[in-house]
C-alpha cells in the first residue's frame with residue numbers, strides 16, 4: 001500500500017504555502033509563493049484575491065510534485081489563513097468585487113464612531129469577544145457596502161458572497177461557480193465581529209445594527225470535520241479542517257488543553273492562551289476568540305493578545321528605510337551595538353492593538369540624539385516586539401489570575417536569537433521553540449488528519465513535539481525595570497500624539 005499524507009494550505013499575510021505531512025507529523029514538502037501587497041493610500045492595505053487563488057492553484061500541485069506524491073495519496077486537506085482579511089465576490093462569475101481589505105487596514109477609522117452610535121461597544125464586546133477596532137472584518141464589510149450603492153443592492157439581492165480567506169479558498173477548491181461550498185469555521189467567524197461567542201452563529205442584533213444582509217454571509221461550521229471535497233487543483237480530497245492561522249499554531253504547538261499557550265511571531269505577533277470550554281471575557285485588553293471546535297463537541301476558547309506589527313516592522317526597515325537587505329540582517333545590525341542607546345520605537349502603524357486598542361495611534365521613534373546609529377534603531381525595532389509581548393503577557397496573567405511559567409514560540413521571527421533572548425529577558429521567563437517552526441500549517445494538518453482518522457488521538461500528536469531551542473532570562477532586575485519604565489513612557493507619548501489637533 002502506498003504511503004499517505006495530509007496536506008495543509010497556509011494562506012498568510014505575505015505568502016501562501018502548501019505543505020505535506022506524513023503520519024509522524026514530519027513535513028515532507030513545501031511550496032510557497034508571495035503575493036503582492038497593495039497600499040493605495042496611507043493606512044490602506046489590500047490583497048488581490050484572484051492572485052491568491054491562482055497561487056493556491058500553483059503551490060498545491062508543486063508540493064505534491066516535489067515529494068513525488070499522487071493526489072490519491074493525500075487523505076485530507078486543512079486550510080488555514082490570515083484571519084480578518086475579507087472580500088465580496090460575485091456568486092455567478094466568481095469575480096471579486098475590488099481587492100480584499102487586509103486585517104492591518106485602517107480605512108474604516110471614521111466608520112467606527114458611526115458603529116459605536118448603532119451599538120454600544122460594551123455590548124458588542126460582550127457578544128463577540130472583540131473591542132470595536134479597524135482590525136476585525138465587520139467594519140471592512142460595512143465599508144464595502146457603503147462605498148457603492150450598486151454593491152449594497154447586489155449584496156442584499158443575494159448576488160454577492162462575503163468571506164474571509166478560508167471561505168474564498170474553500171469555495172474555489174470545492175467547485176467555485178459550479179457548486180462551491182460557502183462556509184467559514186468558528187475560529188474565523190469569531191474574528192468578524194459578527195458572530196455571537198455563545199451561540200456560535202451570526203448575531204441577529206449585530207447584523208441589524210450594522211445593516212449587514214445575512215444572505216451574503218457563509219454558513220459557520222466546526223473547525224474539525226469534513227466540510228467539502230476538493231474539485232481543483234487537487235481533485236477528490238476531503239477538506240477536513242478550516243482554522244484561523246493563530247488558532248492553527250496553538251493547535252500545532254499541541255496546546256490542546258486549558259492553560260496551554262503559545263506566541264507566534266510573523267508579520268504581527270499573537271499570544272493565545274487556551275481557556276477550555278469557557279469563553280473568558282478579558283478585563284485587561286485581550287480578545288476572546290474560539291480556539292477550535294470538533295464537530296459535535298463544545299467549542300474550545302482562547303484569550304488572545306494581538307500585536308499588529310512585529311516582523312512587519314523588520315520588513316518595513318528593509319523595504320521603506322533600506323536599513324537592511326534581509327530580515328536576518330536586523331540581528332547583525334542590532335548586535336553591532338551594546339544596547340538601544342536610549343532609543344524606543346512604538347510601531348503603532350495600524351493603531352495600537354492589545355492591550356491598548358487605540359485606533360488613533362501612529363508610530364513613534366523617541367530618544368534620538370547625535371549618538372544614535374542605525375544599530376540602536378535596529379535594537380529598538382527588536383525591543384518593540386519584545387515589549388509588546390511583555391505587555392500582552394502581563395494582561396494574560398492578570399486575566400488568567402496566574403503567572404505563566406514559560407512561553408512556547410514559533411513563526412518566522414523566532415530564527416532571531418537576539419530577539420528570543422530579549423523576550424526571555426523582558427518577560428523574565430524561559431522561551432522555548434519547537435523543532436517544527438511551521439506550526440500554523442502543522443496545526444491545520446493535525447486538525448484535518450484528526451477529522452478523517454489519519455491520527456486516532458491527540459496524544460500521538462503531543463509525542464511529536466520536540467524542543468529545538470530554549471532561552472533563559474539573564475537580565476538584572478533593575479535594568480529590566482528601568483527599560484520597562486522607558487517603554488511605558490514611550491507608549492504614553494504615543495497616546496498623547498493620538499490626541500493631536502486634527
Ligand SMILES: Nc1ncnc2c1ncn2[C@@H]1O[C@H](COP(=O)(O)OP(=O)(O)O)[C@@H](O)[C@H]1O
Nearest residue numbers: 012014266267311312314327328411412413416
Ligand atoms: N531573522 C529575522 N529577524 C527578524 N525578523 C525576521 C527574521 N526572519 C524573518 N523575520 C520576519 O518574520 C516575518 C515572516 O514570518 P512568517 O511566520 O512567515 O510570517 P507571516 O505568516 O505573517 O507571513 C516577516 O515579517 C519577517 O520580517
Ligand SMILES: O=P(O)(O)OC[C@H](O)CO
Nearest residue numbers: 012013082083266267268
Ligand atoms: O498571516 P499572519 O501570520 O501574518 O497572521 C495574521 C493574523 O491572522 C491576523 O489576525
